[in-house]
Amino acid sequence: MALWGGRFEAGVAQVTQEFGASLPVDKHLYRQDIAGSKAHAKMLAAQGIISQADAESICSGLDGIGADIDAGKFTFDINDEDIHMSIESELTRRIGEAGKRLHTGRSRNDQVATDTRLGCKALAKELMEANLHLRQVLIAAAQKYSDVILPGYTHLQHAQPVLFSHHLLAYAWMFTRDFQRLVAAFDAADASPLGAAALAGTTYPLDRQMTAAELGFSRVIPNSLDAVSDRDFLLDLHYAGSVMAMHLSRLSEEIVLWSTSEFGFITLSDSYSTGSSIMPQKKNPDFAELIRGKSGRVYGNLAQLLVTMKGLPLAYNKDLQEDKEGALDTAHTLMQCLSVMAGMIETWTVNEDAMRRECSVGHLAATDVADYLAKRGLPFREAHAVVGHLVLTCEKRGCNLEDLPFEVFQEASPLFERDITEALDIPSIVAARTTEGGTAPAAVAEQLSSAQEQLSLDSARLSELTPVVEMGHGAN
Known part of the structure; x- marks a missing residue:
């Protein structure tokens, strides 16, 4: 029988059991769930609500379960419904009565909100790391091709000549702003709902500040209703991811254009290209196209959560079960896109002659x-x-x-x-644009220095965003 089955005379039908189960998705938050349960158990013991021996037994049992999941030795049962029941039922099986005391003063409502916030922080941190790497690659490419000139475009028509490094740094600044949005999403998630219970708090003398500190949260959510029903932090993550996906898509579009015979500005590495099953001569920028296409998937996840949230009264509703799959998918999708984009740029060949040749047409002067x-x-x-x-x-x-x-x-x-x-004279035209942010070599050198400095500052900022309960991979 389900953990909540005391009020029921019969179990749910198999079809509704499968329909209502969130385990296939939220099992990926097993590390977050175990961390939250350990913090809760320690606090219960510190407050005299359960014994110290029970707390130690609970934490030891949870560590063992976590190790088994990490090693791929844990079998998830769909009848457990969600990750909370899956772990708690296994804990009780392993340690007995002490496992049944773990849920004292806690609801699955504040438990899942805690797991989700911890997961959001971990996903934001992973995306920030990938963002920093791509920016490093863009800055390195800007340094490498610092004297290369290409046509600048408006309306995809030749406009004025610019340094290729200037063009690449424009994207570096876009991804810099994306980093700041990810930091904002991390900060939004960095508040503890644990102790809010189902919606109204609890009669047990819980120490919410203790569990918040134990889990690395910077603060406690002040309203128990808001604590279990808020998913704004996930929307922040989705929005940050959507804007970054848009920037990746724009850069992908340029790569697709630049690699055509008509442009010929770059040649993609064989490792980041594909061929045709019928046309032997083809070398297609499939991975740039895929990044461009996956932006729609990321946007869809944002729209899905907005629509899910728009009609929900306070406090918890089962609709909120639909909040995690899109976030996990968005993060996974963007991690792949950021990695592939960095690889494309690191391995491409820049055809300086083709860029120079195009600068001689279109009346750029x-x-x-x-x-x-x-x-x-x-x-x-x-x-x-x-x-x-x-x-x-x-x-x-x-x-x-x-x-x-x-x-x-x-x-x-x-x-x-x-x-x-x-x-x-094209080089003279470029060199004359010395205003701050302009395309003259001297101005771009200053901009490059600023981009490097901001990269260092953001790297330091990322190192401060700890501790974080990292995502686990044993539940795949």
Whole structure:
């Protein structure tokens, strides 16, 4: 009979037992459940609610169960319904009466909320570690290709030349913001619900501060109703993951474009490419495409939890059983995506000649030619029109701005002098953009230093986010 079966004359039907069971999902939180139970047992003994001998027997039994699960020697029974019942029933089988005293002053409502918060912290920490690694890879690539120039685009049309390192660092900053969102999700989860019991607290003299400290929580949730029903911290994790998935997808799209014959900016390693079953010449960026596609899966998990939560009255509802699978899936999906993206970048070949060649088309110097006139007194809007006319002339002649004779420039405006050729030089155009955050080598060097400094600060911040009950892998 189920642990709650005293009020019932008959057990649930097999189909509803399987339908209602959360064990296939929440068994992955076995380490969190064991940690929470050990903290609860220690506190019960400290408060004189159970004996010290019972607490020691409980903790020893739980350690043994954890070791067996870690080693893959534990058999989960679907009839146990969830990880809490699975572990508690096995504990009682192993140590006897003491195991039955573990649940004193506790409900599965505050127990599962505790497990989920501990799991959320562990998942956020794992994602932060993977995020830092990808940023290290991006920064290393920016350093390696610090003098490579490629066309910058707006509307996927040639716009202005930029350093490739500048382009890569734009993504490094995106993932830096993602890290901060993951920290926020970690901090949101870093509050203990244990001791809230079912919804109203308990008559036992529990020490919630003690269990919070034992489990590494920074604080206690002040309202027992909120403690068992809140899942905002999971939404924070989903949101952080969704934005990061979007950034990964954008970078993947660029990799897909850059690796085409039309662009040819990069060549992906064979280890991060696939072929065609019918076309022998093909080398497909399948893994970049998969990362791009998996963003929809991550977004779906966020939407699922939002929809699940939107109609729930206080306090606990069975709907909340649906809160964990999406979070575990999102974290697992993103861990794979971050790892694969880092591998693609570490092993790609950057084709500098192809980038340089594309900088010679599309009139990338047009803005600088307009600036040339503006700096000589012509209002920029008029300068814009003059250069637009020159570009139209080029289009009709089938040439670039640098191919036009000097006489054509003088006909367009008497302000043009022979030094206009300097405004047409791509490296000079790049070097001239020295404003903070600009693409000039000096500005990018400063930006690179800032990105490295922030990476170090975030690495230090991550090291402070302990202790954390790590995710276990013995329940697979």
